[in-house]
Amino acid sequence: MGTTKKELFTGEQNRLAGLAKALAHPARVAILQYLAVSNKCVCGDIVDELPLSQSTVSQHLKELKKVGLIHGDIEGTSICYCINPKVIEEARLILGKFFTKINCC
Amino acid sequence: MGTTKKELFTGEQNRLAGLAKALAHPARVAILQYLAVSNKCVCGDIVDELPLSQSTVSQHLKELKKVGLIHGDIEGTSICYCINPKVIEEARLILGKFFTKINCC
DNA sequence: TATATCTATCGTAATATTGCGATTAATTAT
DNA sequence: ATAATTAATCGCAATATTACGATAGATATA
Numbered sequence: 368m369g370t371t372k373k374e375l376f377t378g379e380q381n382r383l384a385g386l387a388k389a390l391a392h393p394a395r396v397a398i399l400q401y402l403a404v405s406n407k408c409v410c411g412d413i414v415d416e417l418p419l420s421q422s423t424v425s426q427h428l429k430e431l432k433k434v435g436l437i438h439g440d441i442e443g444t445s446i447c448y449c450i451n452p453k454v455i456e457e458a459r460l461i462l463g464k465f466f467t468k469i470n471c472c
Numbered sequence: 473m474g475t476t477k478k479e480l481f482t483g484e485q486n487r488l489a490g491l492a493k494a495l496a497h498p499a500r501v502a503i504l505q506y507l508a509v510s511n512k513c514v515c516g517d518i519v520d521e522l523p524l525s526q527s528t529v530s531q532h533l534k535e536l537k538k539v540g541l542i543h544g545d546i547e548g549t550s551i552c553y554c555i556n557p558k559v560i561e562e563a564r565l566i567l568g569k570f571f572t573k574i575n576c577c
Numbered sequence: 578t579a580t581a582t583c584t585a586t587c588g589t590a591a592t593a594t595t596g597c598g599a600t601t602a603a604t605t606a607t
Numbered sequence: 608a609t610a611a612t613t614a615a616t617c618g619c620a621a622t623a624t625t626a627c628g629a630t631a632g633a634t635a636t637a
Contacts, residue, residue, distance in 0.1 A: 368596040369622030375523040376498035383501050390492035392625085393481035396570070400485075403574045411583060418480045423626050425585060430624095444583055444634045452575060459571040465501070466564040469508045470557060473626040474592030497595085516613060528596050530615060535594095549604045549613050 383465060386458045389434045394419060394427050399450065402437065408449040488570060491563045494539045499524060499532050504555065507542065513554040 373381050390396055394417060401416055402409055414424045428448060431437045435454040439446045478486050495501055499522060506521050507514055519529045533553060536542045540559040544551045 368620060369594065371497060371499075371595065371623095372524070373498060376502055380498040380501045380505075384496055384498045387492045387495035387501075388497075390567075390570075391489050391496045392476060392493075393478060393485040393489045394476075394625095396485045396488050396492075397481060399574055400570075414584090419477070419625095420627055421584075422586080422628075426625075429585085439584095441634090444581095444636095446584065450574060455571060455575050459568075459575070462495075462567055462571075463564075465495075465505075466560060466567075469504055469555060470560050470564065473590060474624065476593095476625065499595095519614090524595095525597055526614070527598075527616080531595075534615085544614095546604090549606095549611095551614065 379461070383461050385434050386436075386461065389431055389436055392427065392430075394424070395431055398424075398427060398431065399436065402448060402450050408440075408447045411445050413448065484566070488566050490539050491541075491566065494536055494541055497532065497535075499529070500536055503529075503532060503536065504541065507553060507555050513545075513552045516550050518553065 376384075390399075397417060398413055401413060413428070414421045417424055419427075428437065428439070432439065435451055436458070437448050438451055439448045441447075481489075495504075502522060503518055506518060518533070519526045522529055524532075533542065533544070537544065540556055541563070542553050543556055544553045546552075
């Protein structure tokens with residue numbers, strides 16, 4: 368046990384849950400906000416921006432990458448992280464649709 | 473360690489993360505969807521609806537209650553769970569605002 | 578080549594989550 | 608009063624998450 372029984376739910380329910388999970392930590396919310404305001408695809412100074420260690424930030428970036436919300440491109444010695452607008456839009460749509468249907472009653 | 477350092481982030485970032493966390497499991501997504509479609513404030517037959525045990529469902533309901541997305545009122549021997557439209561609206565607004573700001577670049 | 582910088586990953590520890598069965602507490606029905 | 612139903616909670620086990628320091632691998636610079 369301890370593992371979510373994903374196979375018992377629909378693909379959409381799992382996708383929504385997966386996207387929500389990516390946003391379920393304030394550090395990851397902060398990372399996305401930071402990437403958004405620094406219009407240039409900001410790289411590893413996310414670490415300087417956040418009050419967390421380099422390895423911890425790296426782990427959070429990995430989570431965001433996993434669901435596709437960001438992607439990282441090698442830029443010399445550092446890595447340039449960018450928001451993936453398509454997945455942001457997907458998340459907006461899925462969550463928007465969800466709330467619309469929920470709010471009906 | 474193992475605990476999120478909430479104090480290092482803003483109230484809004486933590487609230488967004490908290491609401492997202494509530495949606496970060498397909499069972500809780502399914503519960504909210506079920507409560508929404510069954511227009512009468514449905515009670516404990518959520519358990520029959522979900523492929524999980526009674527105690528597990530109860531735990532998920534507790535999570536949803538914790539952030540305020542639902543509330544339960546005693547109705548005789550059973551408990552009537554309802555969606556809290558105000559918190560649904562709050563979540564919609566917070567997430568909507570978030571995605572609008574993120575999607576700008 | 579040697580050195581510095583950057584980031585991923587490993588190893589470890591603490592805590593949280595998910596899930597279940599069993600029990601408990603409360604209410605309703607007999 | 609007793610039995611049945613409902614839902615929360617307890618106890619337990621397995622796995623996941625969060626966080627850090629240390630290390631490793633890659634690329635740039637001296």
